[in-house]
Amino acid sequence: MLTAQGVDWQGKMLGRYRLKRLLGRGGMGEVWQAEDTELDRQIAIKLLTPVLRHEKEYLDAFAAEARLAAALEHPHILPVHDFGEFSSGDDVITYLISPLVDGGSLRDHLKKRKEILPVTVALNYLRQAAEAIDYAHSKHILHRDIKPGNMLLQENWLFLSDFGLAKLLTTHTYRSRTHAGAGTPGYIAPEQIRGRAEPASDLYSLAVVAYQLLTGHLPFLDDDPFGVFLKHLNETPPPPRQYNPSLPEAMEQTILQGLAKLPAERHSSCLAFVSELEHNWQAHGQALDPETTLIAPWNKRVLANLPTQQMDNTASEQSSQTITPITVSDEVTYIQHPSSTTPTGIENKKEERQEATTQKIVGRRGFLAGGAAAALFLAGGGLAASTLYQLAQKPGPKKMSTGVPVLKLTGHTEEVYNVRWNPQGRYLASCGVDANVLIWDIDNLIPSSTKQIRTASQPSTLWKPDTKYESSYLIDWSPDGHTLAMVSDKDTWGGTNTAIETVDIFAPHPRPDWYLGNKMLPITINTIIQCLAWSPKGDLIATSHTNSSINPSEVKVILWHAHQPTQQVTILNDATTRPQDAYYPYMRSLCWSADGAWVIGVDTVFKVHLWNVAVPTQPQSFTLPNRLTAYPQAKIFRFSIAASPANSTRIAVSDGDVAVIYDIQQKKNLRLLGSDDPEARQALAGPGTSQYYSQVNPLVWSPDGRYLAGSYLSAKKIFIWDLQNSNPRMKDGVQMPDFVFGQKNGHSDLIMDLSWSPDGRYLASSSFDSTVIIWQVDAA
Structure with a gap:
């Protein structure tokens, strides 16, 4: 049978992908840097170990798991852009396409260090991983192989990789070759060893990672991987404080609960586990370190002010902790290129023997974490229009200061209700009672000096929704920054007429899509839209909806399909009955959680409602x-x-x-x-x-x-x-x-809205005084 390792793929074409250099090799195949010749971008290709053409079970399982992995859209999950298979004689090689990244894995980072991570840094990584895992669980997807080698890093940002690949090891094809099920011995949950993986299994593995990050050791080691399995099944792990006495006792108990043998005895979710760790650390009198803030690596202004080797130099917190060797058992072979240097550090010899033995017996899973394979790409120097990019871009302000007014925008003739910064950062949109939506090119308007405020009255673009509407009072950008959503209304003899539209404001001849008045929601008179929020994923737009002519105490939140105004909408009902005399009895403000999993709103009786978009049933709520x-x-x-x-x-x-x-x-x-x-x-x-x-x-x-x-x-x-x-x-x-x-030099009337620039440097405010002011709040 052909083996992926037995072929030199360099320079060969795989469809539209040209393979350029080998990044990593393991028991399941190889990872290559490649070029997408159509999109002109660098990507990573994982070539899995070939199988025979007749091994349909594996090929069907691969396609199913690849589709599930590709459907996961989360800022801390490495996306799968494409997948497929190709034939070579009697063999079939399957492959996955992911972004090419270059920050290495958490495993790599641990191997380079001679002491354990600062607690706040470890908690930062654990929270990001927990968010990714819980999101996947909300989609009914298990990872089955949580470990540092599958946690890829770009600066301080973590991406969890290899969803679905561990499950391939449960097919007959791989069981017959490796004599093992899915999971890595050092991190596998007891029930998973018995072949019954469940969400709590991923939590157990995350608790092992927490144990390792906070103590420098794995809870169970043995020369034989099957000996490790037995310890997971039968033995109590050593108390974490045995290795790191500076850990609070409460944190130790949290870790040990996460490592409970019975799934029901663990925490309710990965985030609950990490949140308890954070709480116990803060209760111990420790603050979460602001220097662990996640920063977009491609933000040049931030990078210029970022301390070199930020992670490795965060030693002040470690001053009272014993320097402890880091143990790593992630069974992987990396290809060292001439420009690379071999990482040094204190290695645990017993674990090295386990790693060598495991490579022979268990085989390698999830080797996308090769040292050179891990970071978000920017296609052709432009913006990658994805939720991953949008949520990864988290700069400052680096040096917060009292705001200095640098620019006043006077293009509106009446009150300015809303102001929204474009996600790409160059443009600002504003709207108000005069029904004009103005687009300001802030990059070309900001003065070079902050000593004197500049005034501008001419926007780069003006959009008037429709002459029949008297005001535009809500706006929001799509996450990719190309499309603007707007809500406009007009008082008529029959009542209030309200409409929602989206438009590509930068198109040569923009044409809007109208959402209200279609067959899904035909009633327009006296319909009140009080809220507008575009999903971070870009696929949905949330609005609140009530009709004073029908039932003023009924509140509905509507999810519209972006760019598809005639498609069936999702209505999130709130069955809470409002008192008939309630002042403005409807949802007054809406937002999306950062991961796009929740729609959250507050109503006029001080009640907050939370809808899980994956399961849009009755919301959770609190008053x-x-x-x-x-x-x-x-x-x-x-x-x-x-x-x-x-x-x-x-x-x-x-x-x-x-x-x-x-x-x-x-x-x-x-x-x-x-x-x-x-x-x-x-x-x-x-x-x-x-x-x-x-x-x-x-x-x-x-x-x-x-x-x-x-x-x-x-x-x-x-x-x-x-x-x-x-x-x-x-x-x-x-x-x-x-x-x-x-x-000084501020507004003369009520401030209606605020918007922070994506780079953190500026704050925009709009007011009843018909102006917008740009304040510089970052002194860096």
Whole structure:
């Protein structure tokens, strides 16, 4: 039989892919760097070990698992762009196409170190892996081979690779050759050894990784891999504090619970496991290190200010910890190129013997983690239009400072409701009562000096939705930055007429797609659309929907198919009955979790709703503490909810005079943010005898998730809270802002919206005074 290792593929064409150089080799095949000749980009090809043409079980299993892996879209899962097979005589070679990356694997990183990772760095990696695993589980997909070798790194960003490949080892083809099932001996769960993998099995493997990262050792070692299997089945792992006495006892107990022999005794999810580790670390008096912020490696401004060898030089936290050798058992052979240097470090000889033995008996799984294979590509120097790129781009601000106004945009003639930065960072969109959507080329408008504010009145592009609409009050960009979604309305004799449209604003002759009024939702009169949010994956648009003519107490959230306005929509019903006299009785703000798995909304009775898009049934919900109970006539002018761009379980939601940071996984409030600024505490006159009590909105996160910016109804200022400030100013249990600005050269009326630039350098604000102001908030 032909073997992949027995053929020199260099320079050969595989369809449209030209193979260029060998990156890694293992028991399941080889990884090659290749060129996609059609798209002119570098990719990685995994050539799996050939099988005979008649081995249909394996070929069918490969196709099924490859399709499942290709369907996974998550910022911490290495995507599968393509897969296929080709014949060579009686043999068939299957292959997978993935992005070419060059950061190496977590296994590689551990082998280069002489001491264990700082705890915050380890927790950072574990959280990213946990998010990826739990997302895959929500899609009913198991990984079956969680280990550092399948965790690829680009700077501090982690990609989990090789979904589905471990399952191929359970086919008769591979069982007959390797005499083993799926999973790597050092990391495999007891029930998986018995052939019954389940979601808790991946959690067990992640707990092994946590044990290894936090102690420098694997829980079970033996000269014989089958001896390791027996220990997983029967023995209690050594207490982690035996190797790392500086670990809090509570963290040790969390790790040991993750390694429980019975799946039911482990945590409910991987994120629950990691969140408990983080909580126990912080309860020990330790803060999560802000230097572990995930930064896009292609951001030149950030790279210029990034300390060299950031990961390896994070030693201050380790000063009290014993230097401990790292043990690695990821059974893989790497190809060292002339330009490469062989990593050095203290190796565990017993584990080396296990690794050599395992290569002979068990075979290699998931070798995409070859030292040179691991990082996101940019096709032809342009933007890779994928959720992976969008969520990986998490720069600063690097040096947060009080905002300095550098640019005032005066193109609108009436109140400006919404302002949104294009995900690519160059353009800013604004809209308001004058029904004009203006696109500003900020790169060409920002002055070179911040000493004097510049004014601009002419946008680069103007879009007027339709002459029949009087105002455009909601906008949002698609994740790839090409298309703008808008909500517009007009008061008529019959009521309010509202419409949703999307348009490629940069097309030579843009033509909109209209969403409201199609056969799925034919009613337009008195339909109120209060919220608009484009999914991070780009495939769905969420809006809120209610009709005052039919049932003003019924709230619906609608998921529209992007670019397909006539396709069947998904309606996420909220069965909670609103009081008929409720003020604006509908959803007032919507957002998506960073991973696109959840739609999250807040309504006018202080209730937060969470819909799992994969299972769009009745939402989970929780009620915010009503801080207006002492003010029965008080009204809420506007609600705001925003999801952290760096943490898929964390949201910020306005609750009267404070913003609540809430973790949807832990189901608890993490902190309250507010201000004692006299202007922020003022109440404004409302309709009749009512008042608008002090309230914070809108809310927006910095791209790295470290800062939260907001404004108050009466203050005309911008307030920013540092969520990683280890010693914030507190008052009555509420964290006070770290930065306040806007008193000089700011807005003269209510601030309606805020938007943070993707590079973290600027904050845009829109106002009832008909202007937009760009503030420089990064002094780096």
